[in-house]
Amino acid sequence: MTMRLVGKYLNLSSIHKNFLTCSKIGFHPRVLHNGPDTVEELLDRHVVKKEKFFDDEDDKLITQRRLTTTRREALSLYRDILRATRFFMWPDSRGVLWRDVLRENARKEFEDARLESDPEMVTRLLIGGRDAVQSALDKLAEKQREEIDKKQGGRDQL
Helix, strand or coil: CHHHHHHHHHHHHHHHHHHHHHHHCCCCCCCCCCCCCCHHHHHHHHCCCCCCCCCHHHHHHHHHHHHHHHHHHHHHHHHHHHHHHHHCCCECCCCCEHHHHHHHHHHHHHHHCCCCCCHHHHHHHHHHHHHHHHHHHHHHHHHHHHHHHHHHHHHHHC
8 A cells, every 4th residue: 555655656756847847948738737826716716706897898798698698599489480380281261371371470570579679578578489389389289189089089980
Protein backbone atom coordinates (compact mmCIF):
# COMPACT_ATOMS: atom_id res chain seq x y z
CA MET A 1 0.00 0.00 0.00
CA THR A 2 2.75 2.44 0.93
CA MET A 3 4.65 1.57 -2.23
CA ARG A 4 1.65 2.61 -4.31
CA LEU A 5 1.39 5.91 -2.46
CA VAL A 6 5.12 6.54 -2.92
CA GLY A 7 4.78 5.68 -6.61
CA LYS A 8 1.88 8.08 -6.98
CA TYR A 9 3.83 10.80 -5.17
CA LEU A 10 6.85 10.29 -7.43
CA ASN A 11 4.59 10.40 -10.47
CA LEU A 12 2.93 13.63 -9.24
CA SER A 13 6.26 15.24 -8.46
CA SER A 14 7.52 14.48 -11.98
CA ILE A 15 4.35 16.03 -13.44
CA HIS A 16 4.89 19.10 -11.25
CA LYS A 17 8.54 19.38 -12.44
CA ASN A 18 7.42 19.07 -16.08
CA PHE A 19 4.80 21.77 -15.51
CA LEU A 20 7.39 24.12 -14.03
CA THR A 21 9.79 23.43 -16.90
CA CYS A 22 7.10 24.04 -19.49
CA SER A 23 5.99 27.29 -17.88
CA LYS A 24 9.58 28.61 -17.89
CA ILE A 25 9.83 28.27 -21.65
CA GLY A 26 6.42 29.82 -22.28
CA PHE A 27 4.51 26.63 -23.01
CA HIS A 28 1.48 26.16 -20.77
CA PRO A 29 0.10 22.63 -20.75
CA ARG A 30 -3.60 22.17 -20.22
CA VAL A 31 -4.45 22.05 -16.55
CA LEU A 32 -7.21 19.65 -15.59
CA HIS A 33 -8.48 21.76 -12.70
CA ASN A 34 -9.45 25.31 -13.52
CA GLY A 35 -11.07 25.98 -10.17
CA PRO A 36 -10.89 29.11 -8.04
CA ASP A 37 -7.51 30.02 -6.62
CA THR A 38 -8.80 31.76 -3.51
CA VAL A 39 -11.69 31.46 -1.10
CA GLU A 40 -13.06 34.79 -2.36
CA GLU A 41 -13.22 33.45 -5.92
CA LEU A 42 -14.95 30.30 -4.68
CA LEU A 43 -17.54 32.32 -2.77
CA ASP A 44 -17.98 34.69 -5.69
CA ARG A 45 -18.84 31.78 -7.99
CA HIS A 46 -21.20 29.89 -5.71
CA VAL A 47 -22.90 32.37 -3.39
CA VAL A 48 -26.18 33.92 -4.47
CA LYS A 49 -25.60 37.48 -5.50
CA LYS A 50 -27.92 40.44 -5.27
CA GLU A 51 -29.88 41.29 -8.37
CA LYS A 52 -27.99 43.40 -10.80
CA PHE A 53 -29.53 46.55 -12.12
CA PHE A 54 -29.46 46.58 -15.89
CA ASP A 55 -28.97 49.60 -18.05
CA ASP A 56 -30.85 50.15 -21.29
CA GLU A 57 -28.35 48.13 -23.32
CA ASP A 58 -28.72 45.10 -21.05
CA ASP A 59 -32.51 45.41 -21.10
CA LYS A 60 -32.44 45.40 -24.90
CA LEU A 61 -30.26 42.30 -24.93
CA ILE A 62 -32.54 40.45 -22.51
CA THR A 63 -35.60 41.47 -24.52
CA GLN A 64 -33.93 40.31 -27.73
CA ARG A 65 -33.13 36.91 -26.21
CA ARG A 66 -36.71 36.55 -25.01
CA LEU A 67 -38.03 37.48 -28.45
CA THR A 68 -35.71 34.99 -30.09
CA THR A 69 -37.02 32.26 -27.81
CA THR A 70 -40.67 33.12 -28.44
CA ARG A 71 -39.96 33.43 -32.15
CA ARG A 72 -38.58 29.89 -32.15
CA GLU A 73 -41.57 28.63 -30.21
CA ALA A 74 -43.95 30.37 -32.61
CA LEU A 75 -42.21 28.85 -35.63
CA SER A 76 -42.30 25.45 -33.98
CA LEU A 77 -46.02 25.81 -33.32
CA TYR A 78 -46.65 26.91 -36.91
CA ARG A 79 -44.76 23.88 -38.24
CA ASP A 80 -46.73 21.61 -35.90
CA ILE A 81 -49.98 23.10 -37.19
CA LEU A 82 -48.93 22.47 -40.79
CA ARG A 83 -48.02 18.88 -39.93
CA ALA A 84 -51.31 18.32 -38.12
CA THR A 85 -53.39 19.64 -41.02
CA ARG A 86 -52.14 16.80 -43.22
CA PHE A 87 -54.69 14.54 -41.56
CA PHE A 88 -57.72 16.68 -42.54
CA MET A 89 -58.23 15.45 -46.10
CA TRP A 90 -62.03 15.71 -46.52
CA PRO A 91 -63.86 18.71 -48.04
CA ASP A 92 -66.12 21.09 -46.18
CA SER A 93 -69.61 22.15 -47.37
CA ARG A 94 -68.09 24.44 -50.01
CA GLY A 95 -65.91 21.66 -51.43
CA VAL A 96 -62.64 23.07 -50.04
CA LEU A 97 -60.35 20.66 -48.20
CA TRP A 98 -60.32 21.22 -44.45
CA ARG A 99 -56.54 21.06 -44.63
CA ASP A 100 -56.46 24.21 -46.74
CA VAL A 101 -59.03 25.99 -44.56
CA LEU A 102 -57.07 25.22 -41.39
CA ARG A 103 -53.78 26.33 -42.93
CA GLU A 104 -55.32 29.57 -44.14
CA ASN A 105 -56.80 30.30 -40.71
CA ALA A 106 -53.52 29.50 -38.97
CA ARG A 107 -51.65 31.83 -41.29
CA LYS A 108 -54.16 34.61 -40.61
CA GLU A 109 -53.90 34.12 -36.83
CA PHE A 110 -50.11 34.26 -36.94
CA GLU A 111 -50.15 37.36 -39.13
CA ASP A 112 -52.57 39.09 -36.77
CA ALA A 113 -50.38 38.31 -33.74
CA ARG A 114 -47.07 39.05 -35.44
CA LEU A 115 -46.67 42.55 -34.00
CA GLU A 116 -47.68 41.58 -30.45
CA SER A 117 -44.95 42.82 -28.11
CA ASP A 118 -46.35 41.94 -24.68
CA PRO A 119 -44.47 38.80 -23.54
CA GLU A 120 -47.38 37.62 -21.40
CA MET A 121 -49.79 37.87 -24.31
CA VAL A 122 -47.37 36.10 -26.65
CA THR A 123 -47.03 33.28 -24.13
CA ARG A 124 -50.81 33.02 -23.82
CA LEU A 125 -51.17 32.85 -27.59
CA LEU A 126 -48.53 30.14 -27.85
CA ILE A 127 -50.08 28.07 -25.08
CA GLY A 128 -53.55 28.51 -26.58
CA GLY A 129 -52.27 27.46 -29.99
CA ARG A 130 -50.61 24.35 -28.59
CA ASP A 131 -53.80 23.42 -26.74
CA ALA A 132 -55.90 23.96 -29.87
CA VAL A 133 -53.66 21.74 -32.00
CA GLN A 134 -53.62 19.02 -29.37
CA SER A 135 -57.39 19.08 -28.86
CA ALA A 136 -58.01 19.00 -32.63
CA LEU A 137 -55.74 15.97 -33.00
CA ASP A 138 -57.39 14.27 -30.01
CA LYS A 139 -60.86 14.84 -31.50
CA LEU A 140 -59.68 13.55 -34.87
CA ALA A 141 -58.26 10.41 -33.28
CA GLU A 142 -61.48 9.84 -31.32
CA LYS A 143 -63.63 10.19 -34.47
CA GLN A 144 -61.38 7.78 -36.35
CA ARG A 145 -61.70 5.25 -33.51
CA GLU A 146 -65.48 5.60 -33.67
CA GLU A 147 -65.44 5.02 -37.45
CA ILE A 148 -63.27 1.94 -37.04
CA ASP A 149 -65.58 0.60 -34.35
CA LYS A 150 -68.61 1.16 -36.62
CA LYS A 151 -66.95 -0.69 -39.49
CA GLN A 152 -65.93 -3.57 -37.27
CA GLY A 153 -69.40 -3.67 -35.74
CA GLY A 154 -70.93 -3.92 -39.23
CA ARG A 155 -68.61 -6.80 -40.12
CA ASP A 156 -69.51 -8.68 -36.95
CA GLN A 157 -73.21 -8.57 -37.85
CA LEU A 158 -72.61 -10.14 -41.27
